Amino acid sequence: MAILVTGGAGYIGSHTVVELLSQGEEVVVVDNLSTGHRSAVATDAKFYEGDIRDRAFLDRVFGENDIEAVIHFAASSLVGESVKQPLAYYDNNLFGTHSLVGAMERFGVRRIVFSSTAATYGEPEQVPIEESAPTHPESPYGETKLAMENMFRWCDRAYGLKFVSLRYFNACGAHPDGLIGEDHKPESHLIPIILQVPLGQREFIGMFGDDYPTDDGTCVRDYIHVMDLANAHWLALQYLRAGHPSDVFNLGNGTGFSVKQVVELARGVTDHPIPAAVSPRRAGDPAVLIASSDKAKRVLGWKPIYNDLATIIGTAWNWHKRHPDGYAD
Numbered sequence: 012m013a014i015l016v017t018g019g020a021g022y023i024g025s026h027t028v029v030e031l032l033s034q035g036e037e038v039v040v041v042d043n044l045s046t047g048h049r050s051a052v053a054t055d056a057k058f059y060e061g062d063i064r065d066r067a068f069l070d071r072v073f074g075e076n077d078i079e080a081v082i083h084f085a086a087s088s089l090v091g092e093s094v095k096q097p098l099a100y101y102d103n104n105l106f107g108t109h110s111l112v113g114a115m116e117r118f119g120v121r122r123i124v125f126s127s128t129a130a131t132y133g134e135p136e137q138v139p140i141e142e143s144a145p146t147h148p149e150s151p152y153g154e155t156k157l158a159m160e161n162m163f164r165w166c167d168r169a170y171g172l173k174f175v176s177l178r179y180f181n182a183c184g185a186h187p188d189g190l191i192g193e194d195h196k197p198e199s200h201l202i203p204i205i206l207q208v209p210l211g212q213r214e215f216i217g218m219f220g221d222d223y224p225t226d227d228g229t230c231v232r233d234y235i236h237v238m239d240l241a242n243a244h245w246l247a248l249q250y251l252r253a254g255h256p257s258d259v260f261n262l263g264n265g266t267g268f269s270v271k272q273v274v275e276l277a278r279g280v281t282d283h284p285i286p287a288a289v290s291p292r293r294a295g296d297p298a299v300l301i302a303s304s305d306k307a308k309r310v311l312g313w314k315p316i317y318n319d320l321a322t323i324i325g326t327a328w329n330w331h332k333r334h335p336d337g338y339a340d
């Protein structure tokens with residue numbers, strides 16, 4: 012039987028496909044290539060180009076393959092963009108997931124591992140954030156992800172759909188072989204944007220706000236390596252296969268780094284001065300997001316291996332140096 016990976020041509024999805032294949036899983040990818048890349052998909056995975064909102068397309072994919080479980084990455088995922096285009100986010104994220112779960116129901120597939128996010132919490136009352144913390148999303152993006160989690164809860168009750176919702180903090184880094192990595196056009200994530208400066212593609216990094224209530228005034232985030240995230244998906248699949256109940260887990264490193272600290276670490280990794288300037292705040296950005304991932308470690312047996320942010324930035328730098336313009340397609 013196969014694992015269906017939606018959004019498997021994207022950044023985190025493509026790394027998870029590599030992890031699943033290395034664990035001996037059979038993998039089917041669906042992706043509309045809106046932000047993903049065909050050449051990011053490992054050749055051992057079966058690929059279908061199409062949109063999860065397309066019922067006939069999903070019926071074909073589920074009809075042609077013996078799908079055991081779904082790992083669901085396909086979504087629109089930019090906090091700032093979602094504030095400007097809320098309806099597009101409700102359409103792709105909420106309606107897209109509704110369409111996917113409908114197909115799972117029609118074909119009797121009852122397990123899903125889902126990409127949720129730290130953005131479901133909004134501005135936290137306490138850090139590190141535990142899964143029991145209140146959820147007050149500050150962006151349509153975080154709001155749609157929370158709505159999807161709630162949809163899964165009701166579907167569990169009604170149809171026995173078992174889900175693991177993984178609330179990732181800030182994904183970063185690249186596969187250590189340097190063959191796949193992050194490539195969004197335009198790029199909006201902090202680390203790849205910083206690395207555009209030593210690549211000669213940008214003159215300086217703009218830091219969004221320096222008047223947040225943090226030690227140096229810039230936003231603090233918890234950066235987690237993409238291969239550690241990838242491995243957590245496989246562990247979540249084992250958890251569901253063992254018949255455990257639906258649940259929610261944070262995935263982060265447990266350490267916060269400010270924007271200024273990330274820039275400083277990147278200067279060390281790249282041996283480049285990387286000029287930085289302060290620009291206005293970006294809407295929807297909470298000041299501090301740091302995860303407690305104790306539950307994922309305790310219950311899923313997750314053991315992240317990339318604990319040092321300089322090493323993580325080093326894996327991203329290795330990818331970007333080899334592929335300064337990203338994937339060929």
Ligand SMILES: NC(=O)c1ccc[n+]([C@@H]2O[C@H](COP(=O)([O-])OP(=O)(O)OC[C@H]3O[C@@H](n4cnc5c(N)ncnc54)[C@H](O)[C@@H]3O)[C@@H](O)[C@H]2O)c1
Pocket residue numbers: 017018019020021022023024041042043044045046047048061062063064083084085086087088103107126127128129178179180181182183
């Ligand atoms: N990058 C992060 O730091 C981060 C953090 C928390 C959660 N997430 C979540 O993880 C998931 C993957 O994020 P990413 O950074 O790899 O994003 P990405 O944009 O690189 O990957 C998303 C993939 O989904 C595909 N896709 C989008 N809408 C689709 C649709 N309607 N039908 C079929 N395919 C579709 C895109 O083409 C792309 O390949 C997303 O759900 C995102 O919300 C990401």
Ligand SMILES: O=c1ccn([C@@H]2O[C@H](COP(=O)(O)OP(=O)(O)O[C@H]3O[C@H](CO)[C@@H](O)[C@H](O)[C@H]3O)[C@@H](O)[C@H]2O)c(=O)[nH]1
Pocket residue numbers: 088089090091127128129130179180181182199200201202204216217218219220230231232270293296300
């Ligand atoms: O040019 C830039 C880009 C970003 N930032 C800041 O850097 C931090 C990180 O930003 P970014 O890399 O864009 O990630 P987030 O907005 O924190 O969101 C990511 O991390 C979230 C979980 O924390 C996920 O849900 C989202 O999908 C994912 O895009 C934020 O404080 C930004 O304001 C800058 O200062 N300058």
